[in-house]
Amino acid sequence: MFFEMGGCFHEETLRMTAANKALRDKSDSIRSNLSKINAAVVRFNLNYNGGGTMYAHEGNRNEGTYPFYINQYVKMTLGSDNKPNEAGYDKSLAEINRKLEKLRHAKAYDFDNSEKSRALYQVDKRTEEMKLYVEEMMESIQGLTSVLQVKDQSAVYILNIISNSIPSVDIDPTDEIKGLIPKGWHILEGATGDAAQAKGDLNKDGITDIVAIIEGPPITKEVPSRALIIALGNEDGTYTNSITADKAVLKNDEGGVFGDPFDSITIDRGSVLLKFYGGSNWRWYYSYRFRFQDNDWYLIGATLGSYFNGDRTMDNADEEDYNLLTGDYIIQTVDENGNVITETGNRGARKLIPLKDFIAGEKQFLD
Known part of the structure; x- marks a missing residue:
């Protein structure tokens, strides 16, 4: 026909x-x-x-x-x-x-x-x-x-x-950025079995970029090192390493009794969102947001929370949320009667912490 x-x-x-x-x-x-x-x-x-x-x-x-x-x-x-x-x-x-x-x-x-x-x-x-x-x-x-x-x-x-x-093909994310990953390292596998990586446009050029958590080879008597890698996409389909942050990811043994603290990594509203979760009876969680601006990567937001696992959840946890771009903050606490007390304010604009200097789990941004 x-x-x-x-x-x-x-x-x-x-x-x-x-x-x-x-x-x-x-x-x-x-x-x-x-x-x-x-x-x-x-x-x-x-x-x-x-x-x-x-x-x-x-x-x-x-x-x-x-x-x-x-x-x-x-x-x-x-x-x-x-x-x-x-x-x-x-x-x-x-x-x-x-x-x-x-x-x-x-x-x-x-x-x-x-x-x-x-x-x-x-x-x-x-x-x-x-x-x-x-x-x-x-x-x-x-x-x-x-x-x-x-x-x-x-x-x-x-x-x-x-x-x-031109046909569409499935590419293993490791294949796309394997040339940027150090020898002996690999993309971390999350709790769900999926690769700890995400795709999206991070520098507003209309080209897909990749972020991933990579983990090094086993070290005697030590858990493997981890790092956050951000690879920016090029017009020809290749990727260029924008940054490898070697202190931005908690290791496997830093989650307490709960185990591996890595929760997720996503690209949200043009920024990288990295989350951790751990503890025992007292649970804690951290959420960090990084953005590319002024030709570098910076921590622009952080959320820190904790709660007693026996009678509370993340929905009514003690939580601190900081917008590091504006200085705004929201601090939520729960009293012994279960009442939520919310404090808001502004700490004033401060110098942003570059991703290369950021250390996961520390409150550098409050100094």
């Missing part, structure tokens, strides 16, 4: 370009590069997923729809509304490059993540072949951009078609 419909659009395109050989040659070249990209995508998907006729069928469907896309491109090129769009062109191309960079780091799907499975399903071989097909995509896209030449609306239209055709 798609090929029959495509044939109709192709005939119309031939009529529209009958008196414009340059445009016909250009549209034919665009179609040729789209087909090359499509073929590389199909082969990438087959290796990434370990087979599946659905990817071949999807490739055939794409081939059948390309005459329609080329038809629309020609109409846009000949139309009066085809205005220059350099910003849109550069943005679309950057998105394509970001996706391709992610594909370069992808690994072939492993059905049960075992040595036997890797050998049986040729995971390593498939991964290497995937990289070759990504290179083919990149070469064809480079050839296509050289054909497009003009950064206008019609060119953006073609780039968006390419961007939408």
